[in-house]
Amino acid sequence: MNAMSKLKEQHKEILSIGGRISDGADTTLNVKIAMTILELIKELGELLEEHLLIEDDFLYPALKKRSQENIRDIAHQFSIELGGIKEAFFNYSTKWTSPEKIIQSQMEFTSESKALVGALQNRIVKEDKELFPLYKS
Numbered sequence: 001m002n003a004m005s006k007l008k009e010q011h012k013e014i015l016s017i018g019g020r021i022s023d024g025a026d027t028t029l030n031v032k033i034a035m036t037i038l039e040l041i042k043e044l045g046e047l048l049e050e051h052l053l054i055e056d057d058f059l060y061p062a063l064k065k066r067s068q069e070n071i072r073d074i075a076h077q078f079s080i081e082l083g084g085i086k087e088a089f090f091n092y093s094t095k096w097t098s099p100e101k102i103i104q105s106q107m108e109f110t111s112e113s114k115a116l117v118g119a120l121q122n123r124i125v126k127e128d129k130e131l132f133p134l135y136k137s
Helices: 003-025 031-064 069-095 099-104 106-136
Strands: none
Touching: 003 031, 003 106, 031 069, 031 099, 031 106, 069 106, 099 106
16 A cells, blocks of 8 residues: 555545544443543554654655645645644643543543544645645645
């Protein structure tokens, strides 16, 4: 599988895992559900790490080498914005580290989960519509 195909496939996986985290956060939580959510958060973190490495090592360098200045500028902007996603996920994953924390602060957890998943969804839509087509052009 080439890098672009891998990135697109990972987008689907990220959306799926994010949806499952969001759905889980909406339920009445118990330890078993909270543990499942923590496993999903870990899985999402590993997937995001791999995904971001492919973007950083392959996609952004390829686009930044293009002769068209607008493509280089867009790639640079996407690369900068990515830092915000990385930081948001890091803060989220290091805050919600135990079932007890999730259960004790369920409303806050649900709100933060939905915000993070929403940010990931928005980023993926933007990459699919604006960034990935530039690689083909």
